[in-house]
Amino acid sequence: MLRKESQMVHKENIVQAIVLTDTFDDEFLPISEHLPHALLPVFNRPLIDYTLEFLSLGGIEETFLFSSAHVEAVKRYVNKCIENGEGWTLTMKVNVMVSESCRSFGDCLRDLDAKGVLRGEFVLLEPGTVSNVDLLPLLKKHNITTKSDKGCAMTLILQESAIRGIGRCPHEELLVATDSHSKLLFYKKLGSSKDNKLEFPLEIFLDNASVSLHHNLNDTHMAICSSSVLPLFSDNFDFQTKDDFVRGLLMNEEILGSTVYCHILKGNQFAGSITNWRMYQALSYELRNNWVHPLIPSTKRNRKLKNDVFIGEGTKISETAELNDAVLGDDVALGKNVRIEDSFVFSNTKIGDNVVITHSIIGEHCTIQSGSEITSGSILENGCVLEKDTFVKNSLLVAKIPDNYENGDKLADKAYRLRIFPDEDDNISINELDRKLSRLDIGDFNYESDEIEDAFSDSGDEQLSYTQTPPPDDTKLFYTEVIDSLTRGLEDKLPCDNLILEINSSRYAYNVILKEVNFNIVKAVLILSLRQPETTQYFGNLSRVLTYFAPVLKNYIRNESAMKDCLEAIQDVAVSSESLHEKCVTFILQYFYHKDYISEDAILNWFSTLTTSSKLYKQVKPFTDWLKEAEEESGEEESEQ
Amino acid sequence: MPDVENLLDIRRLISDIQHKKLVRSYDIALRTEELLEELISKGQWKSAKELMNLVKTRIQLVRENLPQEATAPNIMRHTLKVIREEYQSASKKKDEGQSLHELVTATPSNVLDYSDSLIDLRSSIVDHLTEYKVELESSSENIAAQALEHIHTNEIILTVGKSKTVEKFLKRAAKDRTFNVIVVEGAPLYDGHTMAASLAKSNIQTTVIADSAVFAMMSRVNKVIIGTHTVLANGGLRAASGIHAVALAAKHYSVPVMVLSHMYKFSPTYVGSPNHEAFNVCVSPAGVIPYATGPILKQIEVYNPVYDYVPPELVTLFISHQGGNSPSYVYRLLSELYHQDDYDL
CATH class of the missing domain: 3.40.50.10470 (Translation initiation factor eif-2b; domain 2)
Structure with missing residues (x-):
């Protein structure tokens, strides 16, 4: 009885994982047409094999393979493994789940929610994940996090890497901001957006004492999920991908009440995901160089070959073959003087004499006759046959006539060019195709890195020039804002009280000190007022505008120091605008004096600071002389009294 | 593959080593010894030759899957020697010894083929192995002494x-x-x-x-x-x-x-x-x-x-x-x- 109970308890604590086997995109066309992503050969071993072995070594006890395309093939393979007693079958139960109706990652999770097979926390793997991480400590960490934060729905597992590192796909560049408890505050895939600019919501800096920004992370496409993840997907039908989910949770944190955390892999823990051909090549490289130890390529290395060449069983290589960084499958037949660089040739392919293959992927059972050349990211579907001396560059080849066949696509009886996105507008299709091909341009690391280097040096220049020009000053922004407000006010005849309110709010927004406020407002008023056509009624118009803004001026010029600011503004305007009407300054001063905006003393004090040789001095002199006279007169009058 | 079920014991051992459940060589040694004891006392074999083949397939499996692992194959190799010795003492036949003279004079009829089924072979091997287990357990103590x-x-x-x-x-x-x-x-x-x-x-x-x-x-x-x-x-x-x-x-x-x-x-x-x-x-x-x-x-x-x-x-x-x-x-x-x-x- 007791024993039974303990078994029950044990059963509840089974560590579960979900592996999705479909990418729901056409990254792997045309190979993916006939070969499920899960069975893509990586060093002559299906990709799913690595994933399952990793899960088993990582401590997972039950795995659900969720499959919606090529279901039979996946099922057959898994059953075969179980029959043969592969290593992982001992410690891990693998169930293949099928749902043909799913069209996206989100659909799959909604379907899983409906099926209700998962208990508690689980590990979620997107297709093609390969890793050597011990998952149990991560699950434990997630568990501890959920105890302190009940809303914690997901812990993303991210891999520390380097900018321009091998396993860093430009399309998956990630920018992440976390707080000190590695709670996710900001998450953006930079590769998917074309913008060079990035905006952080201000709150993340205001609300958190410390924020760390990471730009050196790879998405491993692994996540540890709480049981709340599946219902969240069910409740939000717009979540199509994991990125949608993370973004949605970050944006609506209050509404959904859920948070996302992240864990960063360092040291000899490694994880990566084959999401496109570029990552396929990167992960092949990493597997070969033991980064994912103890997961290593299955076949023993041929000691006669260089380290970067890998051949399957039954493949024979002649002395004349020149191989660099190549992976050949089982039973590949090579002719004489074949050159293969940075390429992958799958099993049972026949390659004739003098064939050159660079940066390309050749599917299974292809025949390439002598003298052909295949370069720059070409991909041949299983069963293609290339005639003699064919030249293929940067294209996808299929064996059967594609639906959107056009003239010129035919290379041979069993080789047709595949067009992607043929139905859309010309512009778009060109762009899309470019994008596609740049992704397919596997292996050309030098080329890629050059490109990236350019991008980087560009941004470097930008930064340099940026530091040379003074940073946009808040005061300046405030000034333009005030000008905008006043122009609008003048045109629409708005009441000046509203303008004052507007100016005050901009003042607080830009955090401008009072002195600057006064200075800029007077300057703005003057600049506006002086923008009059030079007609005979110039001064009449000028005084009318000034009268209109009188309440504004009155509001700001309240005391001695404000008057000083005001006079400085007049000086600034007078000096800066060359074409200013000669008498303008005197007129304005007179006007301000008469309206009692500025006092006599202020003017005289200000006048005494002017250099005697300046133009302004000469302009203002008559006025101040008059003022002095008037003062003396009034003084005399007073003394007379 | 019929072998899959029969080799479950050794596959468990390999998997445990791979999963790092067994890390120390001492633990691996003990596990291997227990595995062999189980195999000898409960396994399906009639003659010493069959038993030796069972052990040999296990050694090969370990060597294939864990080429660097030495402890488990060594324990099994030693067990093979134990089986041979016990067979010889039970059958009262003597193996051609190590001496050069015996090697040269040996005739095909003298060569032991370990194929006779002997009644008390099972128990005597198990006894011998139990002794060996005690030796294993006290080994580090003896070294420290x-x-x-x-x-x-x-x-x-x-x-x-x-x-x-x-x-x-x-x-x-x-x-x-x-x-x-x-x-x-x-x-x-x-x-x-x-x-x-x-x-x-x-x-x-x-x-x-x-x-x-x-x-x-x-x-x-x-x-x-x-x-x-x-x-x-x-x-x-x-x-x-x-x-x-x-x-x-x-x-x-x-x-x-x-x-x-x-x-x-x-x-x-x-x-x-x-x-x-x-x-x-x-x-x-x-x-x-x-x-x-x-x-x-x-x-x-x-x-x-x-x-x-x-x-x-x-x-x-x-x-x-x-x-x-x-x-x-x-x-x-x-x-x-x-x-x-x-x-x-």
Whole structure:
């Protein structure tokens, strides 16, 4: 009885994982047409094999393979493994789940929610994940996090890497901001957006004492999920991908009440995901160089070959073959003087004499006759046959006539060019195709890195020039804002009280000190007022505008120091605008004096600071002389009294 | 495949080693012994020959899946010898011995084929194995018991990395003598740190040094005492990487190098070259150069080997539970442990 109970308890604590086997995109066309992503050969071993072995070594006890395309093939393979007693079958139960109706990652999770097979926390793997991480400590960490934060729905597992590192796909560049408890505050895939600019919501800096920004992370496409993840997907039908989910949770944190955390892999823990051909090549490289130890390529290395060449069983290589960084499958037949660089040739392919293959992927059972050349990211579907001396560059080849066949696509009886996105507008299709091909341009690391280097040096220049020009000053922004407000006010005849309110709010927004406020407002008023056509009624118009803004001026010029600011503004305007009407300054001063905006003393004090040789001095002199006279007169009058 | 079910026991063992549930060689040895006891007492076999085939397929499976693993195959190899001996004593027939005369005069009819089914063979092998198990269990205790013969007061002992056997050996000596221990940290695993912490807890004067400081320190050291992964047939070692350098430094200063080894670590295999595929294992380069280093990684190849081959001339003495032996005597120990025919399987 007791024993039974303990078994029950044990059963509840089974560590579960979900592996999705479909990418729901056409990254792997045309190979993916006939070969499920899960069975893509990586060093002559299906990709799913690595994933399952990793899960088993990582401590997972039950795995659900969720499959919606090529279901039979996946099922057959898994059953075969179980029959043969592969290593992982001992410690891990693998169930293949099928749902043909799913069209996206989100659909799959909604379907899983409906099926209700998962208990508690689980590990979620997107297709093609390969890793050597011990998952149990991560699950434990997630568990501890959920105890302190009940809303914690997901812990993303991210891999520390380097900018321009091998396993860093430009399309998956990630920018992440976390707080000190590695709670996710900001998450953006930079590769998917074309913008060079990035905006952080201000709150993340205001609300958190410390924020760390990471730009050196790879998405491993692994996540540890709480049981709340599946219902969240069910409740939000717009979540199509994991990125949608993370973004949605970050944006609506209050509404959904859920948070996302992240864990960063360092040291000899490694994880990566084959999401496109570029990552396929990167992960092949990493597997070969033991980064994912103890997961290593299955076949023993041929000691006669260089380290970067890998051949399957039954493949024979002649002395004349020149191989660099190549992976050949089982039973590949090579002719004489074949050159293969940075390429992958799958099993049972026949390659004739003098064939050159660079940066390309050749599917299974292809025949390439002598003298052909295949370069720059070409991909041949299983069963293609290339005639003699064919030249293929940067294209996808299929064996059967594609639906959107056009003239010129035919290379041979069993080789047709595949067009992607043929139905859309010309512009778009060109762009899309470019994008596609740049992704397919596997292996050309030098080329890629050059490109990236350019991008980087560009941004470097930008930064340099940026530091040379003074940073946009808040005061300046405030000034333009005030000008905008006043122009609008003048045109629409708005009441000046509203303008004052507007100016005050901009003042607080830009955090401008009072002195600057006064200075800029007077300057703005003057600049506006002086923008009059030079007609005979110039001064009449000028005084009318000034009268209109009188309440504004009155509001700001309240005391001695404000008057000083005001006079400085007049000086600034007078000096800066060359074409200013000669008498303008005197007129304005007179006007301000008469309206009692500025006092006599202020003017005289200000006048005494002017250099005697300046133009302004000469302009203002008559006025101040008059003022002095008037003062003396009034003084005399007073003394007379 | 019908074999899948039958080989479940050994596949479990392999899987447990792969899952790192069994890490120490001592644990692996015990598990293997238990597995064999189970196989012999409950397995489907009628004659000694069938049983030997069962064991041999298991050895092959381990060698295929874990080429670097030596303990489990050695235990099984020894069991083969036990089976042969028991068969001979039960059938009252004598195997052609080791002497040259007997080898030359042997006729085909004299050669044992182990195919007779004998009644009490099963129980006698199990008895023998139980004895062997006791021997295994007391092995590290017996090795530690010799500590006082080798460690004297105020000596400076140098050790590398972490080894349970060495730890026990030093702690036993520390009960009666005071001495200093220098622990080499053993990059990139740095397991010397835990070793030093454990020794310091037992009030042993312990100093941790970096691998690069070994040569400088060696002149002051009285003895180097290390553990090993495997002892090879020529008396060389497959030991943690870094030990070769330590042994060379010791040779330079004529410091004796003592290797503590259980009997199951003596393997009848030779090494072709230190780079031999099955000899060494390269783990993730992350310990040497972090993955975040950047694009340079594409242009370089990084090897992070786990083991070093230490040639026999650098080893002074092997200490097993039977006492001390020099490297040149290893061949004799091997012929005591395993039958000649089982060396190469």
